[in-house]
Amino acid sequence: MAFDVSEIISHNEEETAHLARTLAKSAKPTDIFTLRGTLGMGKSVFARNFIHELAGAEIEVPSPTFTLVQTYETEKAPIWHFDLYRIEEAEEIYEIGWEEALGQGILLIEWPERLGSILPKEHTEVAFEMLGRGLRTITVSNYINE
Ligand SMILES: Nc1ncnc2c1ncn2[C@@H]1O[C@H](COP(=O)(O)OP(=O)(O)OP(=O)(O)O)[C@@H](O)[C@H]1O
Ligand SMILES: [Mg+2]
DSSP states (O other): OEEEEEEEEEOSHHHHHHHHHHHHHTOOTTOEEEEEOSTTSSHHHHHHHHHHHHHOTTSOOOOTTTTSEEEEOOSSOOEEEEEOTTOSSGGGGGGGTHHHHHHHOEEEEESGGGGGGGSOSSEEEEEEEEEETTEEEEEEEEEOOO
16 A cells, blocks of 8 residues: 655756655655666666765665666665666566665665565655656655555
8 A cells, every 4th residue: 555655756867866855855764765767867866866875975776677786885774775677587586685775774776676575565756757848747655564
């Protein structure tokens, strides 16, 4: 079940960055953010800014396209940034630290649909849709375990 849904229109990369930084400020250990949307929607822009807000702007944030995951130390909690586009089977997630991540991390997951039923019910979904050149609708929904 989803509640507390909010929808914003992002006109450019900077507005998506601002949303990411706002959500990062209130994120807590064990929070899970799924980033949904097709190629080039801004999932990585969101992740990079979220990470910069908590880990510092000087930190390099490479895309985990091939490594599937990158981790970052922050004062609040470690951030685990997953990009599961290239994962072949959902179960591979256990080989790249999934249980350790769930225990204490803040999780950012690009392509969460790859996890199927492994994805915990309780999470915040950030869903991107293309409206036009530079324009995106970004819908933030909190899913609870009921
Ligand atoms: N409103 C917007 N918000 C975010 N990015 C935008 C926006 N408008 C245009 N862009 C551009 O769209 C691109 C988004 O790229 P990004 O790598 O974040 O996409 P992605 O969703 O991670 O794609 P992929 O699934 O291929 O990894 C960037 O080049 C960015 O400048
Ligand atoms: Mg990406």
